[in-house]
Amino acid sequence: MHSHENHGSAKTYILGFLFSLILTALPLWLVIQHVMNKALLTVAILLIAVLQLIIQFFFFMHIGEGEKPRYHVMALILGAVMVFTIVAGSIWIMTFNSQVH
Amino acid sequence: MGEKAKGFFVTGDPLIYGADVSIIITLLGILVFLTYFKKWGWLWREWLTTVDHKKIGIMYLVSSLLMLFRGGVDALLMRMQLAMPNTHFLQSQHYNEIFTTHGTIMILFMAMPFMFALFNIVIPLQIGARDVAYPFLNAMSFWLFFFGALLFNLSFVIGGSPDAGWLSYPPLSELAGSPGPGQNFYIWGIQISGIGSLATGINFLVTILKMRAPGMKLMQMPLFTWSVLSSCITIIFAFPVLTVTLALLFVDRFFGAHIFTATGGGNPMMYVNLIWMWGHPEVYIVVLPAFGIYSEIVSTFSKKKIFGYKSMVFSMMIISVLGYFTWVHHFFTMGAGADVNTFFAITTMAIGIPTGVKIFNWLFTMFRGRISMTQPMLWTLAFIPCFLVGGATGVMLAAAPADYQYHNSYFLIAHFHQTLIGGVVFGYLAGLYYWWPKMFGFKLNDRIGKWAFWTWNIGFYVCFMPQYALGFMGMTRRVYTYGWDMGWAPYNMVSTAGAFLMGIGFVFQVWQILYSIKHGERDLTGDPWNGRTLEWSIPSPAPHYNFAHLPEVKSDDAWWDMKNHRYGAAVPNKMKEYAPIHMPKNSGIPFLMSACWFVAGFGLTFEWIGVGIAGLAGVGICLLARSFQRNTDYYIPVDEIKATESSLGRVV
Amino acid sequence: MAQPAISMDAHQEHHHDTFKLLGFWIFLVTDCIIFACLFAVYAVLRTHTDGDLTGRELFEVKGFTAETLILLASSFTSGLASLAMQKGSKKHLLGWLTVTVLLGLSFVGLEITEFAKMASEGAAISTNAFLSSFFTLVGTHGLHVSFGLIWMTGVMVQIGRYGIDAHTKEKVTIVGLYWHFLDVVWIFIFTVVYLLGVM
């Protein structure tokens, strides 16, 4: 009865852990070694962070599983849009202020 | 503590002493009543520990009407002060406190609980469910709201009211600007009830997604249910922002941080940015359910399917998401870049489109319908012109350059009262009249209701139309008095008269309720309006378990379809055997835990750390106690269901 | 008469299970919004040091890397706990949960030490806007972790008492989800606060 609530296998957890380790070490190395200029580096480590988020969502939190329709995935997607709006919107709107300060 | 204790009780104003005395008398009266009639056990078992959505809804309703009274008295005090130039009825400080508490109470402690009352009473019945998804959490939401509102209102007699406006902009609301406990009352009162609102948002979203009657597809849900769904989505994304914003303000005040302060690198405009990220969606949170109510009423009393069901659904969903992208129009004048202002001016105007679509749909539904002029219908009809004017003035404000002219004038005050009263309050009142028989089993008296309706409506226009003019004449909001030379006196006098007419309207409504309890027309059918949706398929008031049999839904307007094609609950004697019904048990934890939050909030308000920690520890203990509970539900036996159904005349 | 009651029961249990999970996911989304606001505040204020020390001078690579790895490892072990639960092994379930809690405790311990050290160097929450936003963001995460530790311990006590049944299973699943989520948030604290800070 509860079979649809699968919680992954040892393999997915171990893979997820390894990927996460790599995606933690990589940006750390990039930053310490100053491999690129600042703007590029910022973009790169942010992208890597998003990648690690996706990895953990799938390998640790198993968002792909569960009953259909997958309302929790829709909620997460909309949530991601809102998170982006809040952070990027605030920065955009507030740039005026920080120039003044 | 010496200094603080001196300011502990608010003193010095005869108005407040009068209020103190009446509060104490009321409390004593309630205590004596409960003890004399041995009602304490009843109160605890039937109300304080209930997890029944219908009872929780009624408690929300009673609280919100009380808060409408308090906010209304605030409004009348302000209007009395402004009726004539150079009045010294209220001092400037007192005036500041009153507009702050009026605004906060009306939005957070009147509109929100009124809305939740209707969610609770209607949604499970309308989707054919026996309860909400998380009944325990639902009770928790109510008590958090209740104790939050209590804490906020306490500031009236203890410690002093907040006075920094209903959104409490820093630096005024920071420690340097408002050193007293008033601002802390504001923070914790809203914070505690806000957690409850967020939980309600999650609760009803899951309820609607997961607990619909067998067969009811999303696109067959009644429009009120859709409106609640869209409102809940907005709650989920907006209320956390409020939580953070208030928490950060408290961190500034309590730990001496510099997030929104004017010194130490802090940025007060960041507060304005964040609070409107909640504040604007909040407007849609409260207005969307009103749209849903109007849709139900228009369709029921025109005896027609709603025109453009799909476009209604889409426009509500669009509003609920787009509403999140317009917040900057509240601070165009802050001076963010031109491109920022342009973007947000466009999104603001865009949101007018789905709203317009809805109004046309209502009109088309009524067109050639057999309209019956019941009380719910009257309030709906009054809403349409009111909202059109409110919308038009809103678009005027949305034009960023023009906003520099109208910003913070009485034009703005008139605009938002037009949408809030004409859109939200009228909507909820319409809903109240519509679902009242379902809640209590009788209709509200028509004659007194018409008096209430007309005094409210005439009063509304008399009160707010002159304020548009005052705005053009340069009167700014939040001024506590003005001179003869301004030429504002006649308009203000008229406006005050209108406010009192609305007050009389409210008194009529109280009378109407009291009168109808004794003399109201009883509803024995469960379907007094010849309704179309499932809540009308069961007796009024609904039995504890709502539906003896879960209805099988085959189309939209499910109950209408059953009545016309003679199936389901429309043919009771052909019903199947009963089965035991699974229900949640009552629990005292929501009440106790919220009371602990109250203690914590009170302690933190006065910065009595010990009390604050004790309260929070109590919250933690309640959480753990709940986590360890196992037998939280039970079954209603078949015999009991049979007995109830036959006593309601449902078993033939 | 007993027959329908039993099948009803199973039906309801099944439903409430998936309800709780969906509700919890939505709660996590709201928690994301909470962190988004804190990140937004941090992003706007991170340069507002009011002439004091910046992140580059305050953050220690060794310290935050250790925190990151410990929390990541604990997220992994909480996953192993739920695997053990799937297999029905109470002993391993409790074992992995204990490891998770211990890792969580050391994370919190490291964080407290870091905060205390900063404060002793004159970098406290009331020093300037940058530090105010830093402490509220990282501190809120720390509070979440601490809360999760108490919660997880409570769940462990319940497993000890009742073994692995439908109730405790659900609880382990949900607290595990919460724990993974906290690590996901930390990825961004690691990146936005610490890595961008020392860059």
Ligand code: HEM
């Ligand atoms: C019943 C009739 C009402 C009257 C006569 C009334 C009157 C007023 C007055 C005189 C002010 C102060 C204007 C100023 O000095 O700036 C005010 C402010 C306000 N009102 Fe009302 N009001 C009424 C109902 C409502 C309702 C139903 C709501 C919300 C649902 C509401 C929300 C507000 C808000 C948010 C403010 C702004 C408070 C501030 O400036 O911080 N009012 N109202």
Ligand SMILES: [Cu+2]
């Ligand atoms: Cu707005």
